Amino acid sequence: MPRLSALILRLLLSVLLAIWMAPQTNAQERIASECLAMAQTLPGVVFARYGPASDKASSVTITYVGHSTYQIETPADVVIATDYNGYYRPPRLPTVVTMNRAHTTHYTLNPDPRIKHVLHGWADDGGAAKHALTVGDVFIRNVPTDIRNFRYGYGYGYDPSAPMQKDGNSIFIFEVAGLCIGHLGHLHHKLDESHIAAIGRLDILMVPVDDSVTLSIEGMSEITKRLRSSIVLPMHRLGTPLQEFVQRVSGQFAVDVRPERSFSVSLESLPKTPTVVILDGV
Template sequence: MKWIAGCVALLLSAFTASAQGKPPPSECLAMAQSLPRATFVSFSRAAAAKGEVTITYAGHSTYIIETAGNVTIATDFSGAYTAGKAPDVVTMNRAHSTHYTLNPDPRIAHVLRGWGEDGKPAHHALNVGDVLIRNVTTDIRAFRFDSEALQKDGNSIFIFEVAGLCIGHLGHLHHPLDETHYAAIGRLDIVMVPIDGTYTLSLDGMSEITRRLRSSIVLPMHRFATPLSDFMARMNGQFEMDIRTERSFSVSRDTLPRKPTIIILDGV
């Protein structure tokens, strides 16, 4: 009950902040995701359920998200993968230099790092045009790939809320998620998941998270040589697979697939 009360207090606080001109509260958060008939809190925003979002696979863990309001976002941005798009917003995680840069183009208006400074977790909650961007921190391996040593809050799951869609990027995730993570994430209609099975989380662990989130669209990334069949075999028949020859697709809330679908874009 204390956990539920805390969630309610957090949401009421966010609503008050919105009234004071701060970023509006998330439309994707569940008040109690683990409870039956969980109710997703929804506060109307002008961009809700309007327009399409275009998603392009640029390479490695970088997806380019373009909104109807002409905001361009690049995830896990190192500068190496841009797909020819000049981003307005970049998100980063610092597992390796392929996921961040310390010298981003100064013309990028919003550089969002998934790690904090001075031992504090990163905290992002901002509106950029028609998109609300927030993060949920997770731990990261402190010494290369030593799974026994974790640096607290070293990675961020970034969540982009636009056109009524909840889009999540798991970053360089190194450990299973617990109930507090799922509650903080809320609903994800589209999720980008690393499926290398070694450098991040194991395939068993990543597939468990993917099944739990049960997003309408799953976009693999960070694949390397992992056979797609190995990932699909762990989905227990709960997801369709859609292999495409294009690097981009456009989607709205109304065009989400009826059955959860893993979409493999060209280059993945």
């Protein structure tokens, strides 16, 4: 009975989080996420992946640009750049850019004015950023997380003794062509059950592996194994070797090292075995 009660409570929490993550947007009604797993903690449940057949058969193209920036091109030609900072410029002018406020390599307050949608991972009023919008064929939402304060003046990094800045980072999630694509941003702490419920299913996960200014390799490996995405895309290396991350997830993930910076993927072409895909430049 205690286990059943805990599962029911988690289910209710997931429902409440789903409602919270789908606020009214300009000129739109509330949007239901296909990726939120409403009862993911219930035993024996198999989650269906659904959507129009034409969307499922369409491919998304992902290109590694640099640092934490990936370019995502959707079937309807919406171009997204993650952690856009104005320095690592994607090959195409983005329609949408996402940013977090970790430091200057993850955001810019002066983006190209031709970019139609600039989504901050923080709120200027000190609260949590809340995004839930549809641009073309992609639905974009975020899950706020806390962040450590940056240390200036005496060495590079974050002060582990400083209090966490609440909701200073966002995990951005892009739902397109039946795929759920998540970018962890500048994640500084482990994810609890409320974060996992708010994230839901991720088919493709972009994860920082610097082992220093974000979460440790051990922590990122645990998150990667917990989310168990079909494709894992490392980023934010800062010169750190990939081998330790690969070794820590090797029991559950295959490894695919590619000589190109781009690849295309559809719901049907996802690998049957969860795979770490290492693109050129990473």
